[in-house]
Amino acid sequence: xxxxxxxxxxxxxxxxxxxxxNINFSLEKGNVHSLLGENGAGKSTLxxxxxxxxxxxxxxxxxxxxxxxxxxxxxxxKNGIGMVYQHFMLIPRLTVIENIILxxxxxxxxxxxxxxxxxEIQEIADKYGMDIDPYAKVWQxxxxxxxxxxxxxxxxxxxxxxxxxxxxxxxxxxxxxxxxNMVEQLxxxxxxxIFISHKIEEVRNISDKITxxxxxxxxxxxxxxxxxxxxxxxxxxxEVVFTVDKDNVSFGKEVLKLENIEAQNNKGLKxxxxxxxxxxxGEIYGIAGVDGNGQSELIEVIAGLRKADNGSxxxxxEDITNQEPRSILRKGVAHIPEDRQVCGLVMDMDIKxxxxxxxxxxxxHCNGSFLDWNYISKHTNDLINQYNIKxxxxxxxxxxxxxxxxxxxxxxxxxHREPELLLAMHPTRGLDVGAxxxxxxxxxxxxxxxxxxxxxxxxxxxxxxxxxxxxxxYEGKIMGEVKPEEVTKEEVGLMMAGTKKEELK
Amino acid sequence: xxxILNLIQNLLIADFRTATPILLAGIGLIYMYxxxxxxxGVEGTMLIGAFAGSYGAYIFNNVWMGILVAGIVGGIxxxxxxxxxxxxxxDQIVTGVAINILAIGxxxxxxxxxxxxxxxxxxxxxxxxxxxxxxxxxxxxxxxxFNQLSMVYLALLLVPITYYIFYKTTIxxxxxxxxxxxxxxxxxxxxxxxxxxxxxIFGSMLAGIGGAFLSTGILSFFxxxxxxxxxxxxxxxxxxxxxxxxxxxxxxLLFGFGDAIQIRIQAMxxxxxxxxxxxxxxxxxxxxxxxxxxKVNPPKASAEPYIKEE
Numbered sequence: 001x002x003x004x005x006x007x008x009x010x011x012x013x014x015x016x017x018x019x020x021x022n023i024n025f026s027l028e029k030g031n032v033h034s035l036l037g038e039n040g041a042g043k044s045t046l047x048x049x050x051x052x053x054x055x056x057x058x059x060x061x062x063x064x065x066x067x068x069x070x071x072x073x074x075x076x077x078k079n080g081i082g083m084v085y086q087h088f089m090l091i092p093r094l095t096v097i098e099n100i101i102l103x104x105x106x107x108x109x110x111x112x113x114x115x116x117x118x119x120e121i122q123e124i125a126d127k128y129g130m131d132i133d134p135y136a137k138v139w140q141x142x143x144x145x146x147x148x149x150x151x152x153x154x155x156x157x158x159x160x161x162x163x164x165x166x167x168x169x170x171x172x173x174x175x176x177x178x179x180x181n182m183v184e185q186l187x188x189x190x191x192x193x194i195f196i197s198h199k200i201e202e203v204r205n206i207s208d209k210i211t212x213x214x215x216x217x218x219x220x221x222x223x224x225x226x227x228x229x230x231x232x233x234x235x236x237x238x239e240v241v242f243t244v245d246k247d248n249v250s251f252g253k254e255v256l257k258l259e260n261i262e263a264q265n266n267k268g269l270k271x272x273x274x275x276x277x278x279x280x281x282g283e284i285y286g287i288a289g290v291d292g293n294g295q296s297e298l299i300e301v302i303a304g305l306r307k308a309d310n311g312s313x314x315x316x317x318e319d320i321t322n323q324e325p326r327s328i329l330r331k332g333v334a335h336i337p338e339d340r341q342v343c344g345l346v347m348d349m350d351i352k353x354x355x356x357x358x359x360x361x362x363x364x365h366c367n368g369s370f371l372d373w374n375y376i377s378k379h380t381n382d383l384i385n386q387y388n389i390k391x392x393x394x395x396x397x398x399x400x401x402x403x404x405x406x407x408x409x410x411x412x413x414x415x416h417r418e419p420e421l422l423l424a425m426h427p428t429r430g431l432d433v434g435a436x437x438x439x440x441x442x443x444x445x446x447x448x449x450x451x452x453x454x455x456x457x458x459x460x461x462x463x464x465x466x467x468x469x470x471x472x473x474y475e476g477k478i479m480g481e482v483k484p485e486e487v488t489k490e491e492v493g494l495m496m497a498g499t500k501k502e503e504l505k
Numbered sequence: 506x507x508x509i510l511n512l513i514q515n516l517l518i519a520d521f522r523t524a525t526p527i528l529l530a531g532i533g534l535i536y537m538y539x540x541x542x543x544x545x546g547v548e549g550t551m552l553i554g555a556f557a558g559s560y561g562a563y564i565f566n567n568v569w570m571g572i573l574v575a576g577i578v579g580g581i582x583x584x585x586x587x588x589x590x591x592x593x594x595x596d597q598i599v600t601g602v603a604i605n606i607l608a609i610g611x612x613x614x615x616x617x618x619x620x621x622x623x624x625x626x627x628x629x630x631x632x633x634x635x636x637x638x639x640x641x642x643x644x645x646x647x648x649x650x651f652n653q654l655s656m657v658y659l660a661l662l663l664v665p666i667t668y669y670i671f672y673k674t675t676i677x678x679x680x681x682x683x684x685x686x687x688x689x690x691x692x693x694x695x696x697x698x699x700x701x702x703x704x705x706i707f708g709s710m711l712a713g714i715g716g717a718f719l720s721t722g723i724l725s726f727f728x729x730x731x732x733x734x735x736x737x738x739x740x741x742x743x744x745x746x747x748x749x750x751x752x753x754x755x756x757x758l759l760f761g762f763g764d765a766i767q768i769r770i771q772a773m774x775x776x777x778x779x780x781x782x783x784x785x786x787x788x789x790x791x792x793x794x795x796x797x798x799x800k801v802n803p804p805k806a807s808a809e810p811y812i813k814e815e
Contacts, residue, residue, distance in 0.1 A: 053692065074694035089689035091682050093805075101675075102682050103694035110674040153693075 052076035082159025173493030252281030286467030404435030524761025533711030548736025549608030551716030558717025579713015
């Protein structure tokens with residue numbers, strides 16, 4: 001077997017951090033070599049060096065045995081590196097053809113031969129069993145289709161080494177299977193694949209070799225047969241418990257009841273279509289589904305942030321449909337918003353300011369129009385200790401906290417009010433394993449205390465582990481309500497792709 | 506009946522003339538805007554172009570040399586703007602305002618030094634009319650479309666050319682990509698900085714030439730602050746025209762019509778104070794933009810510097 005790629009002693013520093021510390025990595029023809037590690041472990045940095053986006057401070061890259069340090073993305077592309085970014089590098093306004101040929105010299109430069117390009121794109125698509133319309137605008141495509149465009153884009157440029165950065169994060173189980181089939185095809189053609197992920201199970205399924213990174217350092221390279229536990233330990237640096245201990249709690253009275261809710265998205269299209277369900281005291285009710293199927297709009301309607309066109313939201317038997325957000329929150333609803341950096345926190349404000357974002361206008365946080373900073377600081381410090389937020393002081397800006405500590409700050413702010421209902425939207429998204437454990441623990445604690453929890457997640461394993469009951473949402477409609485222990489992952493996957501529960505068997 | 510038709514024809518002929526500087530600057534702005542650059546300094550660039558064009562024509566005693574000088578000087582102003590906003594990453598709006606203020610001071614000072622104060626303007630060659638044989642004899646549209654100042658034809662020709670460049674060539678594809686998602690363009694191997702530099706320089710050249718048309722086509726001398734907001738109107742025309750050359754042509758003609766009509770009404774000796782009439786094109790601009798709010802779809806990376814991590 002011959003080495004397609006060798007990266008030797010790669011070091012990459014950013015101001016204040018060493019993102020990659022003396023890392024070695026190699027790839028052989030027809031192999032999948034995975035990079036496993038938590039967020040911020042340095043996987044993406046290493047691959048950005050390989051794809052020419054970053055320049056390494058030290059170390060060398062060898063392509064097929066020849067030394068080749070890339071000066072630009074173009075340079076890397078010419079040498080057969082194809083990168084499929086986690087956040088697709090596609091321009092929504094442009095067509096598939098335009099996105100694929102962008103930056104490539106045309107035969108009759110600068111004239112574009114659209115027909116020829118379309119033909120070539122179709123050939124690649126057919127060869128690997130992908131279905132794509134070259135003339136479609138990218139914004140009209142589903143996430144899975146966009147990923148296909150990215151892969152075709154790399155292949156069109158003659159990629160021999162394909163880097164897939166967290167490719168499964170946005171896909172349904174069925175789409176993941178299609179992706180894996182395509183990977184098999186590519187391997188048959190002697191291409192090499194670098195697969196980046198933090199999901200241990202799927203990495204073990206697809207890889208030949210696995211390299212684990214942690215905090216910018218290479219922990220080791222192992223065969224794919226390595227035990228899950230061992231990989232997790234390499235990744236996190238300590239032992240990890242995978243199962244969530246869930247006590248049996250009996251449900252109490254109905255806390256939240258939705259009836260035939262309909263609402264529109266920001267484009268004015270119907271995003272929620274006749275959604276009904278109820279959540280009880282002491283229950284975690286999960287909403288599963290691929291991102292962008294109406295989850296955001298649904299939570300916003302309940303929190304009063306979006307107008308419901310039809311139907312009703314009842315909280316403890318009181319109709320709260322289309323009330324002001326503050327009045328809903330003050331009745332005993334707490335909200336962990338979907339994006340902690342955009343709508344959960346004000347990143348430029350410090351911890352204490354963020355902590356009293358909801359209560360600042362009420363005694364004891366203020367005296368009339370004046371804030372009582374002494375009280376607020378003390379109150380914040382109590383919560384910092386109680387929720388184990390790692391920060392130098394309550395005066396630290398939210399921006400400087402790690403993702404996990406930002407989420408803890410939000411949890412502290414929302415849970416200390418002892419809400420009757422907690423709306424938790426992607427509360428573990430982008431967190432590392434340790435922080436995820438913590439969030440789960442807190443959610444289960446809240447459940448034990450008898451709070452009703454509406455839990456939205458796109459991670460199938462997580463939602464099936466945590467929820468007492470769950471609904472699967474697809475294009476704004478509920479495909480069915482199930483108990484996690486009564487269905488298989490595949491069944492839920494089918495529902496996420498638009499199959500109704502009744503049609504399953 | 507004949508009179509009304511005559512009046513409309515004259516109005517439209519004047520419209521094409523008053524629309525031309527807006528169209529030239531507007532086309533220039535499309536190149537920049539589509540690459541993600543919002544250059545409100547186009548007002549100042551036009552003013553500098555107006556002066557450079559007038560002075561160039563005077564020195565070389567040839568109006569086309571004047572236009573060439575205006576283009577070059579406009580390009581230099583564009584290069585300075587590009588350096589500030591692309592390389593130094595200064596705020597585009599603030600830098601644009603600075604260019605506008607600089608332009609007023611610079612042209613006023615140079616005008617007084619080079620042409621003197623309180624003297625009647627010197628004889629400067631100006632752009633002539635070109636009558637296209639046969640075509641100009643077609644009733645009504647003949648005089649309208651084929652008996653115009655030569656620069657009007659050039660400006661009109663730029664519309665289909667720009668459309669072709671934007672949608673049929675890799676140059677246009679790169680520009681559109683850079684304005685919407687510079688990082689995606691970068692990873693696809695497009696040199697974002699180069700694209701932004703050249704679009705800014707080329708766009709500013711067109712703005713300079715648009716300014717020169719004011720001082721060598723519509724008038725044949727330079728007056729202080731003679732652009733009088735046409736740069737801003739061009740910016741409005743780009744938004745109104747949805748960043749599309751044909752749309753910008755339509756918007757320029759609409760705004761030019763306002764200008765043309767206000768001159769006519771003034772000349773007729775109307776009782777309405779002329780200050781109100783001067784407002785017409787600006788009112789049209791505001792109304793057009795207000796009616797359009799919510800439907801515009803600007804390039805996604807407008808006015809954002811591209812910061813490349815290395």
